[in-house]
Amino acid sequence: MFNDFVINPAVAGSKQYAPIGLSFRRQWAGMKDAPVTQTLSAHTFLGSTMGIGANVYNDVAGPSRRTGMSAAYAYHLKVGDRSKLSFGLAAHMTQYVLNREQLITENPNDAAILNQTSNELIPDFSFGTYWYGDKHFFGVSAFNLIESKNDLYDITTPVSNTLDRAIYVNGGYKFAVGENFAIQ
Numbered sequence: 001m002f003n004d005f006v007i008n009p010a011v012a013g014s015k016q017y018a019p020i021g022l023s024f025r026r027q028w029a030g031m032k033d034a035p036v037t038q039t040l041s042a043h044t045f046l047g048s049t050m051g052i053g054a055n056v057y058n059d060v061a062g063p064s065r066r067t068g069m070s071a072a073y074a075y076h077l078k079v080g081d082r083s084k085l086s087f088g089l090a091a092h093m094t095q096y097v098l099n100r101e102q103l104i105t106e107n108p109n110d111a112a113i114l115n116q117t118s119n120e121l122i123p124d125f126s127f128g129t130y131w132y133g134d135k136h137f138f139g140v141s142a143f144n145l146i147e148s149k150n151d152l153y154d155i156t157t158p159v160s161n162t163l164d165r166a167i168y169v170n171g172g173y174k175f176a177v178g179e180n181f182a183i184q
Contacts, residue, residue, distance in 0.1 A: 005043050006055055007168045008141040009072035010088030010130035013051015018044035033102065035061040049076050051086070063102035068094030070126070083133040088141075089125065096120045122148050122163065138171035 003021040005011040020042040028034040037060075043053025051074040059066040074088035098118035128141030148163040174184045 003039075003041060004137075004139065004170055005053055005072075006039065006041055006057075007143075007170065008088065008128035008130055008139040009053070009070075009090035009126055010074045010086040010128035010139060010141065011051075012043040012053035012072045012074040012086075012088055013045035013076060014074070014084070014086055014130060014132055015043075015045070018042065033062050035059075043072065045076075050074065051076065051088070053090075063099045065097045065099070066094055067097075068092060074130075079131070080133075083131060083136075086130040086132070088128045088130065090127075092124045092126065092143075094122050094124070096122060124148065124163065128168075135174040136172070139169070141168045142166070143168070 003019075003023070005019070005021070021039070023037070023039045025037045026034065027036070037058070039055065039057045041053065041055040043051055045051050051072075053072040053074075055070045055072075057066075057068055070090045070092040072088055072090035074086045076084045076086045079085045096118070097120075100118070123146070124143070125145040126141060126143040127145060128139060130137065130139040132138070143166045144163045145165065146163075147165050172184050174182050176182050
């Protein structure tokens with residue numbers, strides 16, 4: 001919610017400063033193999049019409065891990081006295097790994113698990129638009145534009161784990177409440 005650059009590449013360069021975001025999330029703290037996520041992102045403006053940014057992430061949930069990086073470029077157009085419209089494109093490279101040693105099967109030496117390797121490196125792209133000003137913002141972005149049809153965790157089962165396109169929509173408005181306080 002506080003780092004809209006990670007869900008929309010058009011946000012790159014939209015701030016008057018260069019935001020650097022670092023986040024760590026551990027779900028179900030204290031439980032073995034509970035989901036954990038780390039991200040590091042940064043973006044900045046280049047002149048008055050361009051922005052660039054990068055994101056590095058690691059997401060682990062039980063036996064599966066997703067590690068990757070992305071690089072974004074955005075172009076900003078002035079569309080009014082107080083508004084700009086930005087278009088952004090990002091290239092992504094993500095490694096998907098399934099740790100077979102963490103899987104628990106009914107048969108301890110299940111050949112379908114022991115003889116399989118799951119380590120996929122998937123390239124992809126995302127695109128976004130972002131309309132923003134001093135008090136408002138609205139963005140729409142699409143991820144997984146290539147929509148890889150590789151079964152990321154294929155262990156000889158009919159279940160399909162492909163990368164389907166995802167659409168994100170976000171927006172907000174800043175309401176002033178007094179001189180030193182605002183609600184967004």
